[in-house]
Amino acid sequence: MSGVGEVGDRYVVGVDYGTLSGRALVVRVRDGAELGTAVHEYRNAVIESALPDGGPSLPPDWALQDPQDYRDVLRHAVPAAVAAAGVDPRDVVGIGIDFTACTILPTLADGTPLCEVPELRQRPHAWVKLWKHHAAQPHADRINALAHERGEPWIGRYGGRISAEWQFAKGLQLLEEDPEVYRRADRFIEAADWIVWQLCGVETRNVCTAGYKGIMQDGKYPSTDYLTALNPDFGDFVTKLDGPLMPLADKAGELTAEAAGWTGLPQGIAVAVGNVDAHVTAASAQALAPGRLVAIMGTSTCHVVNGAQPAEVAGMCGVVEGGISAGAWGYEAGQSGVGDIFGWFVKHAAPAEVASHERLTELATAQPVGAHGLVALDWWNGNRSLLVNHDLSGMIVGLTLATRPEDVYRALLEATAYGTRMIIEAFVEAGVPVNDLVIAGGLTSNKLLMQIYADVTNRPLSIIGSAQGPALGSAIHAAVAAGEYPSIHEASQAMGRISEAVYRPDPDRVRAYDALYAEYRTLHDHFGRGANDVMLRLRAIRNAAAGSAASTNETASEEVA
Numbered sequence: 001m002s003g004v005g006e007v008g009d010r011y012v013v014g015v016d017y018g019t020l021s022g023r024a025l026v027v028r029v030r031d032g033a034e035l036g037t038a039v040h041e042y043r044n045a046v047i048e049s050a051l052p053d054g055g056p057s058l059p060p061d062w063a064l065q066d067p068q069d070y071r072d073v074l075r076h077a078v079p080a081a082v083a084a085a086g087v088d089p090r091d092v093v094g095i096g097i098d099f100t101a102c103t104i105l106p107t108l109a110d111g112t113p114l115c116e117v118p119e120l121r122q123r124p125h126a127w128v129k130l131w132k133h134h135a136a137q138p139h140a141d142r143i144n145a146l147a148h149e150r151g152e153p154w155i156g157r158y159g160g161r162i163s164a165e166w167q168f169a170k171g172l173q174l175l176e177e178d179p180e181v182y183r184r185a186d187r188f189i190e191a192a193d194w195i196v197w198q199l200c201g202v203e204t205r206n207v208c209t210a211g212y213k214g215i216m217q218d219g220k221y222p223s224t225d226y227l228t229a230l231n232p233d234f235g236d237f238v239t240k241l242d243g244p245l246m247p248l249a250d251k252a253g254e255l256t257a258e259a260a261g262w263t264g265l266p267q268g269i270a271v272a273v274g275n276v277d278a279h280v281t282a283a284s285a286q287a288l289a290p291g292r293l294v295a296i297m298g299t300s301t302c303h304v305v306n307g308a309q310p311a312e313v314a315g316m317c318g319v320v321e322g323g324i325s326a327g328a329w330g331y332e333a334g335q336s337g338v339g340d341i342f343g344w345f346v347k348h349a350a351p352a353e354v355a356s357h358e359r360l361t362e363l364a365t366a367q368p369v370g371a372h373g374l375v376a377l378d379w380w381n382g383n384r385s386l387l388v389n390h391d392l393s394g395m396i397v398g399l400t401l402a403t404r405p406e407d408v409y410r411a412l413l414e415a416t417a418y419g420t421r422m423i424i425e426a427f428v429e430a431g432v433p434v435n436d437l438v439i440a441g442g443l444t445s446n447k448l449l450m451q452i453y454a455d456v457t458n459r460p461l462s463i464i465g466s467a468q469g470p471a472l473g474s475a476i477h478a479a480v481a482a483g484e485y486p487s488i489h490e491a492s493q494a495m496g497r498i499s500e501a502v503y504r505p506d507p508d509r510v511r512a513y514d515a516l517y518a519e520y521r522t523l524h525d526h527f528g529r530g531a532n533d534v535m536l537r538l539r540a541i542r543n544a545a546a547g548s549a550a551s552t553n554e555t556a557s558e559e560v561a
């Protein structure tokens with residue numbers, strides 16, 4: 001891309017809120033050139049052990065965040081990105097944001113997070129629940145059981161199972177574990193919509209998170225009758241969730257004077273409706289046409305693909321009209337652990353002399369397919385699609401005394417590719433075309449991983465032409481919200497970019513992987529579909545042991561006190 005623009009050029013800013021940091025990107029409207037970027041790491045990262053001000057240990061599978069970290073991204077990363085771009089802030093015409101989801105927080109009616117209400121600061125349920133907060137699995141199980149018992153019409157749009165990661169499971173857990181915080185929550189709002197509210201002073205709900213994470217179908221949420229059947233006090237939950245529903249790429253409002261002060265951008269510029277970090281990337285990957293599946297591969301993977309019609313795909317995350325772009329049915333699936341699994345091995349299992357992604361990848365590249373004799377189940381962070389159960393766990397079969405670290409690392413890379421192939425096959429079998437794959441996200445840097453995905457799925461892999469797919473996607477949505485393009489389609493064509501078919505499947509390796517994939521499917525169905533619930537039993541034993549350890553610690557601390 002050429003350098004800073006010409007006279008009359010206009011710019012937009014995209015802000016991508018990831019799991020550990022927020023990234024701002026300054027983009028030229030006419031061609032999507034990326035002129036400057038900056039990252040702000042969240043000071044409190046992911047809160048998994050105890051609240052920032054101290055206090056008791058959090059239970060297993062909790063994952064919270066601090067909303068102040070989100071505001072700080074606006075204060076630090078946006079001005080730094082504009083400075084790095086060397087453009088005049090007065091030439092910026094819009095800002096768009098995307099967020100991990102379902103990342104959700106309880107607030108007062110004016111948007112004040114409950115964790116910032118002094119008397120509630122020490123209450124874990126007052127804080128933001130991050131997308132990977134998996135402690136609401138029992139609540140999700142009840143939501144699903146009751147939905148099937150009553151024949152709720154919406155359950156099919158979610159592949160038959162609502163995830164523990166999503167709004168209703170997290171809301172039910174909040175109600176039943178801290179009723180006072182639940183009552184004090186005038187709003188239960190996705191961080192994507194909350195940060196837009198901070199930017200323009202207008203409370204909105206984007207159709208993407210409302211649809212995929214909030215069970216909003218055909219303009220309706222689940223009935224009050226269903227909610228009170230779950231818990232008599234849950235009937236008002238939708239009143240907390242609901243707000244003005246807005247289509248993607250619309251303008252939510254205009255930058256307030258206060259937000260202009262934080263960001264250094266002009267007051268009054270367009271603020272785009274919020275979006276999800278996966279779905280927003282379809283625009284930057286020029287993959288809005290039906291059949292082009294985009295896999296955004298990072299700590300986790302989200303798979304998004306547009307289809308011409310709605311279809312029910314067992315185990316998918318959901319299908320939402322306009323969920324990716326207006327005029328199509330957007331499908332989502334996902335794997336709740338991908339890069340995180342590779343990171344776990346590097347940080348906690350690999351010997352120091354080879355403990356890096358680069359070294360392990362280099363060592364793993366040379367061996368032929370199947371030489372390590374291993375097959376793994378990629379469920380270190382549960383299974384989002386197709387089994388939708390976060391009490392499932394990881395597994396490696398075939399370990400011997402001859403197994404080396406790079407063998408295990410490669411087996412983990414391959415296991416996530418098998419998981420993606422399961423998802424693709426489920427879509428195709430349900431009549432949702434998947435013609436080719438477009439890969440975005442931080443994992444595109446691993447060439448071995450990319451080639452494995454091409455060989456396992458037997459499909460060519462195209463690679464997005466930006467290292468900042470979500471942020472570029474948000475910038476593209478900002479350009480539409482600012483009126484620079486008539487629709488997301490024209491903006492995607494002008495501002496998005498992709499390298500076609502960078503990785504092609506090798507027939508010999510495809511055949512070799514077909515045999516290993518058959519073994520993966522056998523293990524997947526045996527341990528994931530009820531033939532042997534050892535993983536669930538071990539999880540129950542772990543939780544009981546954790547509970548008794550916590551009570552022992554409390555007793556010990558009381559005795560000391």
Ligand SMILES: Nc1ncnc2c1ncn2[C@@H]1O[C@H](COP(=O)(O)OP(=O)(O)O)[C@@H](O)[C@H]1O
Pocket residue numbers: 018019020021297298299300338339340341342343344357358441442443445446
């Ligand atoms: N070269 C690599 N090969 C495989 N995994 C990697 C590599 N580099 C980083 N990772 C993993 O990818 C994840 C980071 O992905 P990234 O897309 O940068 O972040 P995020 O998912 O927060 O957007 C981490 O879980 C890390 O362990």
Ligand SMILES: O=C(CO)[C@H](O)[C@H](O)COP(=O)(O)O
Pocket residue numbers: 018019099100101102131276277278297298299300301302332334336
């Ligand atoms: O489920 C999601 C989107 O639907 C989450 O936003 C996504 O899984 C977060 O992953 P990452 O940290 O890799 O961005």
